[in-house]
Amino acid sequence: MTQPITPETVSAILRDPNSPLYPTQITVFCDHCGTEATGDYMVSGEMTSAQRLAVAREYLVANEGWEHDEYGDDFCPEHASTGTTR
Numbered sequence: 001m002t003q004p005i006t007p008e009t010v011s012a013i014l015r016d017p018n019s020p021l022y023p024t025q026i027t028v029f030c031d032h033c034g035t036e037a038t039g040d041y042m043v044s045g046e047m048t049s050a051q052r053l054a055v056a057r058e059y060l061v062a063n064e065g066w067e068h069d070e071y072g073d074d075f076c077p078e079h080a081s082t083g084t085t086r
């Protein structure tokens with residue numbers, strides 16, 4: 001059974017004392033132009049800030065066309081895969 005995540009589902013997760021996850025706002029910056037992508041992501045209290053950022057990156061890369069390169073830089077959809085931004 002697949003259902004979209006509704007506010008009710010999020011509320012259920014938040015009420016579940018066994019769930020370590022909670023939503024937090026994370027911002028990723030384009031290292032070329034400074035464009036920001038801010039969103040709410042489910043993280044756990046045990047995750048480091050680097051791990052939380054990785055959650056946001058993973059979402060943006062998979063869904064929004066962002067790119068995270070081997071140098072640790074992030075690029076917005078406009079500057080992703082240009083290869084000549086450095």
Ligand SMILES: [Zn+2]
Nearest residue numbers: 030033076079
């Ligand atoms: Zn950019």
